[in-house]
Amino acid sequence: MSKAWTIHPNPILAQAEALMYGLGAGWLYRVHQDLHQGLQLPKLPADQVQATYPLSPLVKALDPQQEYSRAARLYRELLAGRDTVTPELYGDLVDAVTSKWAAEGRLKDNIQKRAAATYMLGVLESGRVSTAPASGLLDRPEDFLEGQEVRPIRFAQAKAGEYITSLSQRTRTQVKQVLYQHELSHGSPLELAQRLNDQFRVLNRDWRRIALTETSNNRAQGFLGSIPAGEQVEFSAALDCCDRCQAYHKTVWTVVSPEATDRDPDRHVWVGKTWQDGGAAISMHPHCRCRWMPVLRVRGDMRQDIEKRALDLLAAARNP
Ligand SMILES: [Zn+2]
Structure with missing residues (x-):
């Protein structure tokens, strides 16, 4: 398969x-x-x-x-x-x-x-x-x-x-x-x-x-x-990802506003950035399961209230 x-x-x-x-x-x-x-x-x-x-x-x-x-x-x-x-x-x-x-x-x-x-x-x-x-x-x-x-x-x-x-x-x-x-x-x-x-x-x-x-x-x-401009995020490659994504694994990027005129695709990421812009973006390619992670914040997937909220949202979306 x-x-x-x-x-x-x-x-x-x-x-x-x-x-x-x-x-x-x-x-x-x-x-x-x-x-x-x-x-x-x-x-x-x-x-x-x-x-x-x-x-x-x-x-x-x-x-x-x-x-x-x-x-x-x-x-x-x-x-x-x-x-x-x-x-x-x-x-x-x-x-x-x-x-x-x-x-x-x-x-x-x-x-x-x-x-x-x-x-x-x-x-x-x-x-x-x-x-x-x-x-x-x-x-x-x-x-x-x-x-x-x-x-x-x-x-x-x-x-x-x-x-x-x-x-x-x-x-x-x-x-x-x-x-x-x-x-x-x-x-x-x-x-x-x-x-x-x-x-x-x-x-x-x-x-x-x-x-x-x-x-x-x-x-x-x-x-x-949801990350304020100026904060940093880390590219976390999926376990089964491709070489291109693997090369970005654990690299750190600065979030900028999509309207920023001085945005630099080799250092910055923003809402709506795609791989065509250059540098890292998610998704990098079809089937890409890589993700951004907070550098300084508590990681969302470790908190129980966040897990519960995620399940609530998925259930609400499933049952119209
Ligand atoms: Zn990927």
Whole structure:
């Protein structure tokens, strides 16, 4: 199993990654299941489906005998009495199931809430514990935080919203291509089931990469945003990190305001700094699990009140 599928050694961060990953993976699985049933494809065994959605607890065998969802049933009705399937019918089915599950899962709202929670984990790691109610803070950060503190959360949420929108668009496009190609070449139903499964595996793997990288990135921004300009932070490379990150391990950087005109990428870090700016940044690359640590402060992950607060935030983000 590739590195992307290893579970984070820190249980709280493992939960944070699962929070971001689980939303997209759960959505993909529901769309996949609806398509499988709507097209009445033969049964795919649970282990094949599980391999498509590693670490997802909700996966079962894909079985055409299960009760149809509404979208799948409508599709069967649409097909009744036709002897050929047009590309438009396939396209309609894909559009129907993807938008149905995006709406029912309130996909964009949910990923934005989860992105805010991962950002707040970084704030906690700086040692700052807010007493605001966790769910209120995630829903309406502007009611509890200063404008300057809300701004980077809004950007983290906007990015996450774009990523999940893009997942849903890519799913539509790529699944339609699989269906068109299959119909054109008159493949067997089992071949189609397997091709769809392969396509969803690629979509889910890509989503996993985004979920991990954004979790790390949001935490890093939340952390840096909570450290006053002038204080120092240390780059702490993840245990399984790449050589580039390892070279920065234990190096010390000074936090500056993102508006500072004299910021120097070889000595300074700031909210929103990326590896393209030069010097250290987190995340350095996809799947980067490195982190910033306080140099002078008590380390956030050693305090029980911080751990409890982190778990509260994750729970509030998980249960809309
Ligand atoms: Zn790294």
